[in-house]
Amino acid sequence: MTIKEAILKSLDDLNKLANSIEICTHILENSYYEFAGKTPAATISAQLGDFIRNEDTRVKRIKQPNGTYYYYLTKNEQNIGIDILSGDTEVSTTKPTKVNKLETYEERDLHKLLSSYLKNTDTYSKTIFHEQSNGKDSNQIWTHPDMVGIKFLNLQTKASQNLLKSINRVDTFKLSSYELKREINSDSELKKAFFQAVSNSSWANYGYLVAFEFRDSLNEEMARLNQSFGIGIIKLNANPYQSKVLYPSVFRELDFKTIDKLCKINKAFERFIEQTEKLMTANEKYVAGAEKELEEFCDGYFKNDTEVDNYCREKHIPTNEE
Structure with a gap:
């Protein structure tokens, strides 16, 4: 697995709200991914942040009163009992990616x-x-x-x-x-x-x-x-x-x-x-x-x-x- 696949697999296994520490622990316990560094929890936290920053629709999060973020899979939303409606209607202004016209897609x-x-x-x-x-x-x-x-x-x-x-x-x-x-x-x-x-x-x-x-x-x-x-x-x-x-x-x-x-x-x-x-x-x-x-x-x-x-x-x- 890639590290992102390990995160998605763990969130699916847990099927509940989970913070980065819980997700990291689950990955380690099940040997889903072998970390090269000495701070796997920090690595998981950064990757979870990437899911949100990149607007990856598979993962959502909510912020608890203590400031901790808890994550879950969008597809498990109803199982967890969460009904969150996003008010973000901002239009993307990302410039189109340049395409290599010699080898392009259909x-x-x-x-x-x-x-x-x-x-x-x-x-x-x-x-x-x-x-x-x-x-x-x-x-x-x-x-x-x-x-x-x-x-x-x-x-x-x-x-x-x-x-x-x-x-x-x-x-x-x-x-x-x-x-x-x-x-x-x-x-x-x-x-x-x-x-x-x-x-x-x-x-x-x-x-x-x-x-x-x-x-x-x-x-x-x-x-x-x-x-x-x-x-x-x-x-x-x-x-x-x-x-x-x-x-x-x-x-x-x-x-x-x-x-x-x-x-x-x-x-x-x-x-x-x-x-x-x-x-x-x-x-x-x-x-x-x-x-x-x-x-x-x-x-x-x-x-x-x-x-x-x-x-x-x-x-x-x-x-x-x-």
Whole structure:
């Protein structure tokens, strides 16, 4: 393991609020990482600080009255009983990373980064290949999303789950649509991509435009478009857990006619909807199997930071260190 993987593993094992000393002790007791220096606790504290400074969405912290920080995994938030809403809406002004144009990445190479980011938010995602659809006429070029995602409402008790399902089953999940671009460097590129996202996500609860690189000068126009049309904007990072929602998406009711159209012309989208429905309606004893089936059908994601680093090197995706 890398030191960061050891920290993440320990936080997952502990499944509670833990300070740097507790995390360090757990790592040492389980031999997750061999420290070279004589102050492992200080090393762990510094690495935990890096998670927060880099806005890595896998780890959160709270400050106790005595000034001590306690950390936990975002995915374990409900298990721990914490409900923290972030008020940070500051737009990132980080300049786009320079890309080696001789060896560069493809747009589709970014899909696994996005799927890993979404998986960390409990969202199942699936790439929709428009070239595999029935009907090749030009009228359908802005019909397909690049990726679709679904997030289920995670209620803790069977009573509340059954009550919600009996009232309105649609309220138990939210569907999202993602339009993904490598880079957006001009006002015209932004408008073209943004309105493609508007068109492709008309059926979904939430629609997003996602890009690996945005030019800083576009921040004001992105804010205006987001306010006018409700499409969210996500800046993807080579470390997917440091990706950031620059502008949130506005909720809309599902458009079932468009969903039906997409099911007719694209088999992958149809199966995504079928798997979703299968999980929602599964008998209690079959839920785990249905959930596993949906996860296996959806896009793969990275299990640890080493996999992320190796993938970015292989695909020539520029990282924060470059």
